[in-house]
Amino acid sequence: MGELRPLAPDLTPESRALAMALRELFEGLEVSVRRYAARRVRDAGTFSRYLSGTRVPPWEVVMDLFTDVAEHRGMAATPDAIELVRRLHRAAVETSSSPRHAVEVLEQQLAEADRVSRRSTARGDALSDALLDRKHRIADLEVRLNQLEAEWSAERARAERLAAANTDVTELLHERDELQDEVSRLSAQLHEAEKLRDEAEERCTLLERQLEAVEQVQPVVAVTRAAPRVMPKVLIVDDQPDNLMAMTAVLSTLDQELVAVSSGREALKALLDHDDFAVIIMDVQMPDMDGYETAAHIKRRPRTHDVPIIFLTAMGTDAEHSARGYAAGAVDYIGKPFDPWVLRAKVAVFTGIYLEQRRLAGDQ
Numbered sequence: 001m002g003e004l005r006p007l008a009p010d011l012t013p014e015s016r017a018l019a020m021a022l023r024e025l026f027e028g029l030e031v032s033v034r035r036y037a038a039r040r041v042r043d044a045g046t047f048s049r050y051l052s053g054t055r056v057p058p059w060e061v062v063m064d065l066f067t068d069v070a071e072h073r074g075m076a077a078t079p080d081a082i083e084l085v086r087r088l089h090r091a092a093v094e095t096s097s098s099p100r101h102a103v104e105v106l107e108q109q110l111a112e113a114d115r116v117s118r119r120s121t122a123r124g125d126a127l128s129d130a131l132l133d134r135k136h137r138i139a140d141l142e143v144r145l146n147q148l149e150a151e152w153s154a155e156r157a158r159a160e161r162l163a164a165a166n167t168d169v170t171e172l173l174h175e176r177d178e179l180q181d182e183v184s185r186l187s188a189q190l191h192e193a194e195k196l197r198d199e200a201e202e203r204c205t206l207l208e209r210q211l212e213a214v215e216q217v218q219p220v221v222a223v224t225r226a227a228p229r230v231m232p233k234v235l236i237v238d239d240q241p242d243n244l245m246a247m248t249a250v251l252s253t254l255d256q257e258l259v260a261v262s263s264g265r266e267a268l269k270a271l272l273d274h275d276d277f278a279v280i281i282m283d284v285q286m287p288d289m290d291g292y293e294t295a296a297h298i299k300r301r302p303r304t305h306d307v308p309i310i311f312l313t314a315m316g317t318d319a320e321h322s323a324r325g326y327a328a329g330a331v332d333y334i335g336k337p338f339d340p341w342v343l344r345a346k347v348a349v350f351t352g353i354y355l356e357q358r359r360l361a362g363d364q
Contacts, residue, residue, distance in 0.1 A: 004033065005052040014091040019053030021085050022062065026051060028069045040064060056092045093241040094262065110211065113203040120197035127190040134183045141176040206337040210246055231257040232278035232351040237267045237294070238312070239286045243336075247281060247312075250340040256351055263287075264294030271304050278354035279347055284313035284325070295328040308350050310343075312336055 004026075007019055029036060033051070037044035042061075050057040062085060070076045151158070234256050238244050244260045251258055259274070261267050264286055271277065280298070284291035291311055298304045311325045314336040322333045332346055 005048050008052050008054045011053045012092075012095045014088070014095045015053045015056065018056065018085075018088040018092040019051060021088055022057070022065065023051050025065050025069050025085075029072055036068075039068075056089070056096050059086075059089055062089060090241050090262075093245060094260070096245070110204060110207040113200050113207060117197055117200035117204060120193050120200060124190060124193040124197060127186055127193055131183060131186045131190060134179050134186065138176060138179050138183065141172055141179070145172060145176070203337050206339055210250060210337070210340045212340075231255070232354050233257045233259055233274060233276055234347060234351065235267060235270055235277045235280045236260045237262075237264065237280065237286075237291070238283040239263060240283070243283065243312075247338075247343070250343060251347060254344060254348060254351070256347070264289030264291070264297075267294055268297055271298065271301070271307075275303050277304075277307050279350035280307055280309045281343075281347070282309055282311055284311055292324060292328045295330060299329040308332075310334060310346060310350075312338055 004023060007016060011019065026033075026036070031039075033048050034044045037047045040047075046055070047057075047061075049055040050061065066077045066082060066085075232255075234251065236244060236247050236251075236258060238247070238260075239262050241262070244262065248258055248260055256278070259270055259277075261270055265288065267280070267282070282291045282294060286294075291313070295309050295311075298307065298309065308331040309329055310332045311328075311330045312334050313325075325333045331350075334343065334346075
């Protein structure tokens with residue numbers, strides 16, 4: 001596996017363009033595929049498939065290649081070159097319909113969430129130990145102070161003489177106050193670490209459910225001479241290719257036609273080209289035109305005013321954000337990472353309503 005495999009014959013133009021750019025970068029290293037894979041602790045066969053175009057690599061693999069070429073040549077890649085390859089990578093990802101690639105992307109996200117969870121758990125354990133130590137020291141100081149105060153209350157005059165004789169009382173009080181401040185600080189850090197761990201664990205759970213949903217996707221078997229019928233369309237809007245791929249893979253088992261776009265402007269164009277969308281799934285945080293602004297444009301058009309919109313966002317589903325989403329015309333508001341079964345169920349409800357409305361309109 002020292003030589004590069006030829007480019008695969010049935011590649012999409014986007015995958016071919018990305019593969020050619022990666023091959024040009026790799027040839028600048030002047031090493032074999034197997035040797036480079038060993039250097040980066042990767043599977044040589046998988047890396048060879050990246051270079052032949054049969055599989056789209058994760059973006060971190062592309063950035064590793066840029067780093068290694070820069071080290072070999074003694075010259076860093078220009079921002080324009082990196083941006084060019086980034087656009088080629090995004091285009092290849094958007095045109096790739098492989099469930100296996102979706103699985104790889106989700107597995108990487110799952111691994112990152114798992115790392116966050118493990119780091120947060122370890123930090124939480126360390127903070128818990130430190131917090132317990134400070135509380136024990138405070139308890140010891142409280143005992144010593146209580147003993148002194150008991151002696152003061154038993155005999156005021158004697159307590160005054162004892163205070164004069166034991167000049168370290170003030171120091172003990174000061175030390176206790178400092179430890180109490182440290183306990184408050186450590187408690188806040190522990191709470192933050194536990195929050196990060198809980199969020200990471202929740203993300204792991206949802207990503208595992210997304211993986212399960214994607215891995216259950218079965219190849220579509222062509223049926224000859226099938227009677228024509230109405231396929232409800234679902235518009236998916238998200239500026240992140242990985243999110244588009246995950247949602248497309250999760251919804252692909254439903255009996256629907258999926259249209260995926262990466263910006264609000266592309267969504268408005270799709271709605272001009274087609275007026276028969278059953279539901280729109282839209283990300284909130286997008287550059288140029290966010291989900292709220294895009295929804296406002298959709299609701300102002302009489303032809304698309306009644307198309308239901310489901311917002312997906314990583315900003316949270318608290319009252320402030322959800323209220324803004326409903327004010328923009330949304331029928332539902334789901335946080336990221338999304339539960340694949342919840343998303344599928346909600347989309348199925350709205351496509352069912354759409355088909356029933358079409359049937360009733362046809363009967364009239």
